[in-house]
Amino acid sequence: MTLQIAYFxxxxxxxxxxxxxxxLPAGVTNVSSLVAWLAARDARGQVAFAEPQRIRAAIDGVMMGLDAPLAGAREVALFPPVTGG
Known part of the structure; x- marks a missing residue:
């Protein structure tokens, strides 16, 4: 499966x-496994996703939890928690 990933x-x-x-490799089926795969892929990913519980995701523009499936997704956006101010 080919997927566009945006980082913020x-x-x-x-x-x-x-x-x-x-x-994506066959075993990457949800946001959590995507984040784990990105973390294991190289040193940059290891640093970016060292605390995966802090990561928020949107699939095709819709906020989703880390357990959200990737089937049919075109884009996943990954970002830290958003704060107001």
Missing amino acids: AWVRERMGVADETVD
Whole structure:
């Protein structure tokens, strides 16, 4: 499955790119497994996703939990918690 991933705020800074297109391995089926795969892929991902519980996600523009399935998704946005002010 090919997926567009967009990174925001400090996640983007740590990944070193704003977005990328990836071909997911068969075992990556939800947001949590995507984050784990990105963390294991290289040193940048390891730093960006060292605390996966802090990551928020939107699938095709809709906020989702880390257990949300990726089936049929075109884009996943990954970002830290958003605060107001």
